Amino acid sequence: MNDKAIIFSGRSNPELGRKINEILGLTPGAITIGNFSDGEITVKLEDNIRGQDVFIIQSTNPPAENLLELLLITDAARRASARRITAVIPYYGYARQDRKDQPRVPISARLVMDTIVTAGVDRIMAMDLHSTQIQGFVNIPFDHLYAKSIFVDPLKELIKRRDFAIVTPDVGGIKIARSYAKILGLPLTIIDKRRPKPNKSEVMNVIGSADMKHALIIDDMIDTGGSITEAAALLKKHGAETITAAVTHGLFSGNCVQRLMDSPIDLVLTTDSIAIPEEKRFSKLKILSAAPLLAEAIKRIHNEESISSLFEF
Numbered sequence: 111m112n113d114k115a116i117i118f119s120g121r122s123n124p125e126l127g128r129k130i131n132e133i134l135g136l137t138p139g140a141i142t143i144g145n146f147s148d149g150e151i152t153v154k155l156e157d158n159i160r161g162q163d164v165f166i167i168q169s170t171n172p173p174a175e176n177l178l179e180l181l182l183i184t185d186a187a188r189r190a191s192a193r194r195i196t197a198v199i200p201y202y203g204y205a206r207q208d209r210k211d212q213p214r215v216p217i218s219a220r221l222v223m224d225t226i227v228t229a230g231v232d233r234i235m236a237m238d239l240h241s242t243q244i245q246g247f248v249n250i251p252f253d254h255l256y257a258k259s260i261f262v263d264p265l266k267e268l269i270k271r272r273d274f275a276i277v278t279p280d281v282g283g284i285k286i287a288r289s290y291a292k293i294l295g296l297p298l299t300i301i302d303k304r305r306p307k308p309n310k311s312e313v314m315n316v317i318g319s320a321d322m323k324h325a326l327i328i329d330d331m332i333d334t335g336g337s338i339t340e341a342a343a344l345l346k347k348h349g350a351e352t353i354t355a356a357v358t359h360g361l362f363s364g365n366c367v368q369r370l371m372d373s374p375i376d377l378v379l380t381t382d383s384i385a386i387p388e389e390k391r392f393s394k395l396k397i398l399s400a401a402p403l404l405a406e407a408i409k410r411i412h413n414e415e416s417i418s419s420l421f422e423f
Contacts, residue, residue: 114193115412116159118183120168122176123385126200127167129401134409139164143179151175153182155190163412164192166231167404170203170222171361171384177203177222181229188230196233196411197226200383200400201331201359205240223247235407237383237400238286238330238358255407256286256421257358260381260398262293265326265356272352275299275322279329279341287328290356296326301341316344325350331359332380335366339373346374359383360397362390370394 118139119127131138140156164187168180180197187195207218219241226234227248235253239245245252268274277299278287284300291298299318325345332338332355342353353375360380362370367390370378380386381400391397403420410417 112412114161115163115165115408116157117165117167117408118155118187120166120176120179120183122169122171122179123167123200123382125385126382126399126401126404129399130167130405130408133401133405141183143183151178151182153179153186155183155186158190159187160191161193163194163196165196165198165408165412167198167200169201169384170199171201171359172203177225181225184226184229184231194232195230196235196408197231198404198408199234199236200381200404202236202239202244205244208241208244219244220247233411235404235411237381237404240330242285253407253411253417255403255417256289257381257383257400257403258289258293259403259420260400261290261356261379264379264398265290265294268354269294269296269324269326272324273322274324274326275319277301277322277325277327277341277345279303279327279337283329286330290326290328294326299325301344303337303340316348321348323349323351325353327353327355327357327375329355329357331361332357332366332370332378333361334364335362335369335373339369339375342373342375350374352376355379360386360390360395362386367392 116139117131118141121143142154144152166183170177204218204222210217233251237255238257245254275297276287276291278284279301280303288298302315302317338355354377355375356379358381371392378395381398383400407417
């Protein structure tokens with residue numbers, strides 16, 4: 111990449127930003143982010159970015175300051191006359207609230223996306239959205255990357271000598287699980303559940319064969335771990351010898367880590383789309399970096415090249 115591109119990182123995941131800059135051979139954009147004594151965020155871009163192609167790497171997982179930082183950095187870049195601003199959002203928070211499924215609730219995914227666009231971004235890049243229709247919430251270019259390219263090689267190595275089956279812990283994940291099943295040449299099993307309230311789920315039944323020796327659970331995220339551990343318990347009950355979970359975004363909120371450690375899951379694969387602090391890392395966890403995929407997409411966007419080949423397997 112040439113010197114007309116610059117990448118800034120917010121505080122949500124600075125290590126991921128560092129890796130991306132390192133892969134692309136760029137010097138990280140100089141930025142100062144601080145807080146007043148009352149917590150108010152202050153941002154200053156230390157580099158001259160007039161006429162440059164600016165990329166802002168920032169996931170929008172809680173706390174809400176992560177989203178606010180993205181907005182403030184975007185506004186600073188716009189007012190500093192950046193040629194183009196691309197918001198690189200490895201994990202797009204609020205994606206689960208993508209429709210009005212109850213009376214008197216907001217469509218938070220749309221509101222947050224509108225706010226990001228209003229702040230001044232020209233393009234958005236995200237990875238494994240919880241709801242793919244969110245791309246249609248905006249009228250600017252939206253690049254939706256799939257983490258399959260991160261997981262496929264490690265998973266091929268994992269299943270090489272064993273009889274695996276792909277499992278999706280809910281019907282909402284059928285599409286992504288089916289794509290993994292096709293790439294890896296494995297059968298697909300669906301666990302049907304109902305969710306009485308947010309972060310609470312009840313497993314109901316299994317669609318497809320539950321009798322498998324080795325299960326590979328595919329999902330876009332682990333939050334509290336309720337769905338995936340319930341699914342694992344059901345598979346173990348049906349005789350699964352080993353259970354592996356491959357999830358793109360590891361939030362690990364509440365007592366999720368303890369749940370996973372107590373569950374029959376043998377291995378949890380996730381990416382560094384969200385910075386996982388040391389206290390949330392555990393012996394079953396293996397983190398794969400999304401930096402190579404994001405770096406390649408950033409390079410192609412800057413060079414005005416197609417990124418569709420990143421989706422081919």
